[in-house]
Amino acid sequence: MNQTVRNELIPAVPRAAPEVPALATVAAPTLPADPGAQTQALGETRREVVAKFWAFLPCAGVGARAVDAGRPAHLPKQYQEVAGWPLVLHTLAAFMAAKPLSGVLVGVSPGDDFLQQYQRPGFAISPCGGPTRADTVAGGLRSLLGDSGLGAQPHDWVLVHDAARCLIKPSQIEQLMQECAADEVGGLLALPLPDTLKAAATDAHGQSRVSSTLPRVDKWLAQTPQMFRIGALLEALERCHDVTDEASAIEALGLQPRLVPGSSFNFKVTFPDDFAMAEALLMQRMASGDSQVAAFFD
Numbered sequence: 001m002n003q004t005v006r007n008e009l010i011p012a013v014p015r016a017a018p019e020v021p022a023l024a025t026v027a028a029p030t031l032p033a034d035p036g037a038q039t040q041a042l043g044e045t046r047r048e049v050v051a052k053f054w055a056f057l058p059c060a061g062v063g064a065r066a067v068d069a070g071r072p073a074h075l076p077k078q079y080q081e082v083a084g085w086p087l088v089l090h091t092l093a094a095f096m097a098a099k100p101l102s103g104v105l106v107g108v109s110p111g112d113d114f115l116q117q118y119q120r121p122g123f124a125i126s127p128c129g130g131p132t133r134a135d136t137v138a139g140g141l142r143s144l145l146g147d148s149g150l151g152a153q154p155h156d157w158v159l160v161h162d163a164a165r166c167l168i169k170p171s172q173i174e175q176l177m178q179e180c181a182a183d184e185v186g187g188l189l190a191l192p193l194p195d196t197l198k199a200a201a202t203d204a205h206g207q208s209r210v211s212s213t214l215p216r217v218d219k220w221l222a223q224t225p226q227m228f229r230i231g232a233l234l235e236a237l238e239r240c241h242d243v244t245d246e247a248s249a250i251e252a253l254g255l256q257p258r259l260v261p262g263s264s265f266n267f268k269v270t271f272p273d274d275f276a277m278a279e280a281l282l283m284q285r286m287a288s289g290d291s292q293v294a295a296f297f298d
């Protein structure tokens, strides 16, 4: 039996023409039966299933490394004000503007109602936050397939993106979809390592010393979004909890995600200094009309 998955080109809300390939034939290991899409050809059954694109933003961290004396300590970093808006709204707006996403789900900690005041038709919230990022993502995928009411299917694509990467642009999200929509595994934005890479050891005085210099030619820094089939990713995360990104769980299944060159501007706000960098870049974008946040949240 042949199985093809066609990527959905019609978003839930009307948007400008999408830029992903019209038809991609890909392996879909968890493909459900879809009698409505069956066609019979030369004695064999051919199933054609439409694959949509969803985004999930894990937003349930505490931001321990970002704590800064000059900022409210009770607010996790994703809710701190950056360029006039809570940081996560910059991230959300980029996804709400990206084509052809069918919907965006944000995963927050149970009881966290910060985003309620910013509710808009373009995104939904799930209280699926868990103790680790991987737990939050697994909960988010279950929610996408179930209680979110969004109606995502296991063969659909999901783009998982850190709420804390607020510099992502719609064009970069669209590029990842474009590059990976026809890929059997999926992929992620990443950057070839720009610096020399050292391994460290601790000396007798407790100080870090170089133990070796590692080859960097094959080394990349993983960013997000990371795009995989929802069913395959959930299965991977249920088998392998101890991972810091989605690609690692997929790799543990013996698969090789595709690396799509990203941008150094797509950094994760992690340490106190990162706020100033994000603020400067976002202010510049807002001044030049290259920001979506006001259009969605004003």
Ligand SMILES: Nc1ccn([C@@H]2O[C@H](COP(=O)(O)OP(=O)(O)OP(=O)(O)O)[C@@H](O)[C@H]2O)c(=O)n1
Pocket (backbone or CB within 6 Å): 057, 058, 059, 060, 061, 062, 063, 064, 065, 066, 078, 107, 129, 130, 131, 132, 133, 134, 136, 162, 163, 164, 165, 268, 269, 270
């Ligand atoms: N249990 C967790 C941990 C993290 N995240 C989210 O995953 C993204 C990337 O994680 P990271 O930068 O490590 O955020 P924190 O865990 O909040 O940071 P820290 O490790 O400094 O506490 C963030 O958007 C964060 O909100 C999450 O949803 N659930």
Ligand SMILES: C[C@](O)(CO)[C@H](O)COP(=O)(O)O
Pocket (backbone or CB within 6 Å): 133, 162, 221, 222, 223, 224, 244, 245, 246, 268
């Ligand atoms: C997913 C990620 O952003 C890719 O670089 C990163 O692994 C998250 O790590 P963190 O320790 O949760 O910040």
